Amino acid sequence: xxxxxxxxxxxxxxxxxxxxxxxxxxxxxxxxxxxxxxxxxxxxxxxxxxxxxxxxxxxxxxxxxxxxxxxxxxxxxxxxxxxxxxxxxxxxxxxxxx
Amino acid sequence: xxxxxxxxxxxxxxxxxxxxxxxxxxxxxxxxxxxxxxxxxxxxxxxxxxxxxxxxxxxxxxxxxxxxxxxxxxxxxxxxxxxxxxxxxxxxxxxxxxxxxxxxxxxxxxxxxxxxxxxxxxxxxxxxxxxxxxxxxxxxxxxxxxxxxxxxxxxxxxxxxxxxxxxxxxxxxxxxxx
Numbered sequence: 001x002x003x004x005x006x007x008x009x010x011x012x013x014x015x016x017x018x019x020x021x022x023x024x025x026x027x028x029x030x031x032x033x034x035x036x037x038x039x040x041x042x043x044x045x046x047x048x049x050x051x052x053x054x055x056x057x058x059x060x061x062x063x064x065x066x067x068x069x070x071x072x073x074x075x076x077x078x079x080x081x082x083x084x085x086x087x088x089x090x091x092x093x094x095x096x097x098x
Numbered sequence: 099x100x101x102x103x104x105x106x107x108x109x110x111x112x113x114x115x116x117x118x119x120x121x122x123x124x125x126x127x128x129x130x131x132x133x134x135x136x137x138x139x140x141x142x143x144x145x146x147x148x149x150x151x152x153x154x155x156x157x158x159x160x161x162x163x164x165x166x167x168x169x170x171x172x173x174x175x176x177x178x179x180x181x182x183x184x185x186x187x188x189x190x191x192x193x194x195x196x197x198x199x200x201x202x203x204x205x206x207x208x209x210x211x212x213x214x215x216x217x218x219x220x221x222x223x224x225x226x227x228x229x230x231x232x233x234x235x236x237x238x239x240x241x242x243x244x245x246x247x248x249x250x251x252x253x254x255x256x257x258x259x260x261x262x263x264x265x266x267x268x269x270x271x272x273x274x275x276x
Contacts, residue, residue: 002104002105002108002148002149003216004212004213005108005109005112006145006149007212008209008212009112009115009116009145011205011208011209011212012116012205013115013116013119013138014204014208015201015202015204015205015208016116016119016120016122016123016201017119017123018200018201018204019123019197019198019200019201020122020123022189022193022196022197022200022201023123023189023193023194023197023198024123024189025189026128026179028128028170028173028174028177029123029128029131031170032122032128032131032132032135032170033123035135035162035166036119036122036135036138039138039139039142039162042142042154042158043142043145043146046145046146046149046151046154047149049149049151050149050150050227051216051221051222052220052221052222053222053227053230054230054239054240054242054243055243055247057151057153057154057239057240058240058243058244058247058248060151060154061154061157061240061244062248062251062255064157064158064161064162065255065258065259066255066258067162067166068161068165068166068259068262069258069259069261069262070262071166071169071170072169072262072263072265072266073262073265073266073269075169075170075173075266076265076266076267076268076269076270077269078173078177079173079176079177079269079270080269080270082177083272088177088179
């Protein structure tokens with residue numbers, strides 16, 4: 001059934017996404033890393049749906065919808081931050097820093 | 099026991115996914131990063147199809163690789179960030195080292211979790227899954243639980259999408275000087 005292999009692949013992709021979020025400073029690339037993490041979780045949903053029936057696939061559909069909504073709103077936020085500060089480098093966006 | 103060609107292609111697409119994900123997080127240019135992420139998503143779609151989730155494979159290509167990544171590329175184009183070499187994008191040496199350690203620790207944890215024994219009592223047999231797929235076909239397998247057991251969640255999702263559209267338009271709109 002290849003389920004453990006798929007779970008290992010999903011864990012690897014998720015951790016690559018986490019490392020990307022931690023190392024990059026470009027807001028757009030960090031956003032794409034979050035998308036990669038969502039994809040990794042989708043993969044483990046699909047893997048488990050092989051064992052426990054199709055409900056896991058329904059969850060993947062929901063995750064994809066939320067990811068689409070999140071991408072639209074998040075990118076709009078990034079655009080409006082860029083209008084104010086002329087940068088998407090997160091180390092320059094420090095308005096809330098104490 | 100899956101046959102040899104199945105396993106070969108599974109590992110092949112898995113390797114492509116991991117390799118392109120690694121290239122994706124190390125690229126400086128946002129456009130190159132986005133295109134490598136598209137490669138990851140395509141190989142994930144192939145893996146979905148191999149795991150009998152045919153509809154999700156199609157949706158992955160259409161929605162993720164098609165729609166979402168195009169939105170990302172549009173935003174990169176709209177912002178016009180300048181040449182990638184001038185952007186100091188990565189954190190310093192210690193930041194990268196710490197991030198790598200955190201990533202490895204997380205990976206070890208998740209791998210340990212994945213090795214636990216799965217509960218057997220709810221498990222469906224491979225034969226029942228194949229019969230279900232044959233009776234309902236690829237779309238029906240998802241449509242039945244989606245529109246019957248999760249109908250309320252499905253309707254709420256439409257509300258979420260509406261809110262997201264309105265919010266994106268409001269946030270992205272240029273303020274006119276009054």
